[in-house]
Amino acid sequence: MGLLVPILVLAAVVVFVVASAIRIVPQARRYNIERFGRYHKTLQPGLNLIIPLVDRVNTKLDVREQVYSSDPKPVITEDNLVVAIDTVLYYQITDPRAAAYEVAHYLHAIDQLTVTTLRNLIGSMDLERTLTSRETINTRLREVLDEATGKWGIRVNRVEIKAIDPPTTIKEAMEKQMRAERDKRAAILHAEGARQALILTAEGTRNKQILEAEGHQQAMILEADGEAKALERVFQAVHANDADPKVLAYKYLEMLPRLAEHGNGWFLIPGELTEAVKTVTSAFAADRDVRSPSGAAEAAPPRTIGPVARPQAVQAETAHAAEAARVAVDEARAEVEQATRHVPG
Numbered sequence: 001m002g003l004l005v006p007i008l009v010l011a012a013v014v015v016f017v018v019a020s021a022i023r024i025v026p027q028a029r030r031y032n033i034e035r036f037g038r039y040h041k042t043l044q045p046g047l048n049l050i051i052p053l054v055d056r057v058n059t060k061l062d063v064r065e066q067v068y069s070s071d072p073k074p075v076i077t078e079d080n081l082v083v084a085i086d087t088v089l090y091y092q093i094t095d096p097r098a099a100a101y102e103v104a105h106y107l108h109a110i111d112q113l114t115v116t117t118l119r120n121l122i123g124s125m126d127l128e129r130t131l132t133s134r135e136t137i138n139t140r141l142r143e144v145l146d147e148a149t150g151k152w153g154i155r156v157n158r159v160e161i162k163a164i165d166p167p168t169t170i171k172e173a174m175e176k177q178m179r180a181e182r183d184k185r186a187a188i189l190h191a192e193g194a195r196q197a198l199i200l201t202a203e204g205t206r207n208k209q210i211l212e213a214e215g216h217q218q219a220m221i222l223e224a225d226g227e228a229k230a231l232e233r234v235f236q237a238v239h240a241n242d243a244d245p246k247v248l249a250y251k252y253l254e255m256l257p258r259l260a261e262h263g264n265g266w267f268l269i270p271g272e273l274t275e276a277v278k279t280v281t282s283a284f285a286a287d288r289d290v291r292s293p294s295g296a297a298e299a300a301p302p303r304t305i306g307p308v309a310r311p312q313a314v315q316a317e318t319a320h321a322a323e324a325a326r327v328a329v330d331e332a333r334a335e336v337e338q339a340t341r342h343v344p345g
Contacts, residue, residue, distance in 0.1 A: 016052075017052050020050075020052035020053070021049050021050055021051065021052050022047065022048075022049060023043055023047075023048045023049070023050055023057065024046070024047055024048070025043045025044060025045045025046060025048060026045060027045045028045070028062060028063055028064045029045060029060060029061070029062060029063070030042050030043065030044070030060075030061045030063055030093075030096040031043040031048075031057050031059070031060050031061075032057070032058045032059045032060075032061070032096055032097060032100050032101075033050060033055050033056070033057060033058065034055070034056055034057075034058045035051070035054055035055050036054065039058070039097060039101060040055060042096050042097055043057075058100065059096070059100040061093055061096045061099060061100065062093070063092065063093045063094075063096065064092070065090060065091070065092040065157060066090075066091060066092065067088060067089070067090055068088070068089040068091065068107060068110065068111075069086075069087075069088045069089075069162070070086065070087050070088075070089070070111050070114060070115075071086070072084040072085065072086040072163070072165065073085055073086075073087075073115045073118065075118050075119050075122045075123075076119070076122070076123060077122055077123070077125060077126055077127050077130055078123060078124060078125055078126045079126045079127055081127050081166060081167060081170060082167060083122070083127065083130065083164055083165060083166050083167075084163075084164075084165040085118055085122070085161060085163070085164050085165075086161070086162040086163045086164075086165075087114055087118070087141075087159060087160065087161055087162065088159075088160045088162050089110060089114065089145075089156065089158075089159055090156070090157045090158040090159070090160075091110065091149070091154050091155065091156050091157065092154070092155050092157060093153060093154055094153055094154065094155050095153025095154075096153065097153065098151065098152055098153030099152060099153040099154060102151060102152050102153060103152045106149075106152055106154060109149075109152070110145065110149060110154070110156075113144075113145060113148055113149070114141065114145065114159070117140075117141050117144045117145065118137075118141065121137055121140055121141065122137070127166060127170065130164060131164060131166075134161050134164075137161060138158075138159050138160060138161060141159045142156055142158060142159045145159060
């Protein structure tokens with residue numbers, strides 16, 4: 001029992017010493033080792049051995065690419081407007097020793113350097129240029145930070161401006177300006193649409209009128225051609241069949257009832273009417289002479305008209321015949337003119 005206690009104490013000391021001498025570094029981590037308070041080495045990922053009570057781990061650093069988002073910082077532009085700029089920074093530790101011993105609180109140092117660089121850049125730009133030059137600001141900011149943080153063992157991969165917030169009054173003015181621009185573009189587009197609609201309507205109306213005129217012209221041409229052919233066939237039939245004047249006179253008288261439907265009080269008696277009446281009368285007289293046994297024409301009994309009704313009856317018959325004659329002359333003249341225009345040769 002007397003030896004067991006020292007053995008257990010010695011075993012515990014050995015276990016403690018061995019555990020203190022072994023350091024397991026995770027992947028993407030770096031440990032800075034100090035020996036008697038002075039930097040000795042940087043442990044790499046895996047199993048590492050150190051001297052207990054002599055070496056100690058000073059700092060544990062993550063060498064992966066990291067993202068740092070700063071709070072919005074007030075910056076004054078060239079036209080004396082205060083804007084709040086929010087940035088995001090992508091950086092990576094390349095030298096763990098320099099990051100631990102060349103600068104204290106490297107994130108705070110990067111943040112202050114970012115603010116200083118932004119104030120220098122934005123101070124030489126007005127608000128409009130600041131809002132439209134984000135890429136230029138990002139590139140210039142990354143160059144300055146990369147150059148300054150290189151000796152700190154840090155590489156700045158990318159810098160992005162998340163937001164640029166102008167004052168509230170400037171925002172309202174910008175919104176009004178944007179609204180006015182949108183209204184202007186909308187009015188222009190509406191006017192262009194109305195103008196195009198009017199142009200299309202006018203073109204459609206013109207095409208419609210052209211087509212209607214062409215259709216009317218074709219209809220008139222076809223109608224005239226039809227009338228010319230009809231007249232030509234009538235003339236050919238008359239000349240070919242050698243129509244008797246009595247037939248023509250009868251057809252002329254047959255049209256008189258239709259012609260008598262028109263009238264306005266003025267009338268002329270054409271010579272063709274008397275000739276037609278004479279022809280028909282002579283034809284009927286000849287027929288009666290042929291049919292009569294005695295060879296003499298039988299006279300029609302005279303019409304008896306009273307002394308009061310006779311003048312009125314004569315006047316009515318005269319007006320009726322004159323009206324029919326006037327209409328007949330008008331239509332005959334029109335037909336002659338059309339036949340003269342359309343009959344070839």
